[in-house]
Amino acid sequence: MSLEAARAADVLAALSSPIRLSALAELTRRGREGATIAELAYALDASVPQTGDACARLVALGLATGSGNGVYRARPEGLRDAAAAVDNLQPISPLLTEYPQLRGYFAHGRLSSMPPTLSERYTQLGQLLARFLDLDGLYTEDEINKRLAEVTDDVAGVRRMMVDTGWLERDRAGSTYGAGRPVPAAVDGSPRTA
Known part of the structure; x- marks a missing residue:
């Protein structure tokens, strides 16, 4: 600690x-x-x-x-x-510093609202969460849900958003998930967008 x-x-x-x-x-x-x-x-x-x-x-x-x-x-x-110290302990905090434009969608390390569907920030949120998940293989829906629950209460909505934006891919049965596309690494402290 x-x-x-x-x-x-x-x-x-x-x-x-x-x-x-x-x-x-x-x-x-x-x-x-x-x-x-x-x-x-x-x-x-x-x-x-x-x-x-x-x-x-x-x-x-x-x-x-x-x-x-x-x-x-x-x-x-x-x-x-004290609140800032607790916020900094949240698992998304290190990545969120690289996405200052998304801070307003988070409260105390948890996703509290979503950007408009067709906005650039919607895609950036998908990218941020893909970096957070850091998938290196195939995962069950329960495994994805458990990891997303660390940062959001709307697990199903966020999972769907990640599939819609292409950052998460699911099989036809909808039971197995993997990375939808390569997640770009941060360059000079700021994220590259797709």
Whole structure:
């Protein structure tokens, strides 16, 4: 596990505590004004020691800042950093960096929408997914489905799109799949399109 992933795990574990999550939410709500431990304790209906401990933990994780005058403020970019670390662990992420034009179709390493059918990006998505599958022989439909399920909930739709765009080929019975055409390698960090 990378250092970023371990840090993201720490952030998520820390926010599983209701008092810490409530403290972060209240600090976020207060914005730049922030709050003292006493103000937070009152707003959260919690004890000052509990609230102080929650704030200290949030500061240690980079989710809040504390000033010399005792005012704490939320630091939401700490959550964005943790989310980015989790996103980077997704299996499609290394390839997606080479297809910046397709980023909008993915959310947290999963395909969330498809480009229009006749667009160039539709074909580029097929190419990206063909590179992700990295087929070197024949596979059953279940094997293809299992691999596609790593990046999409609409396995059947994506599989069909890959067949339609020629990146995936199936036999007449529809039970065996293989690479439809050679997948071009990235050149200078940007994909070649067919």
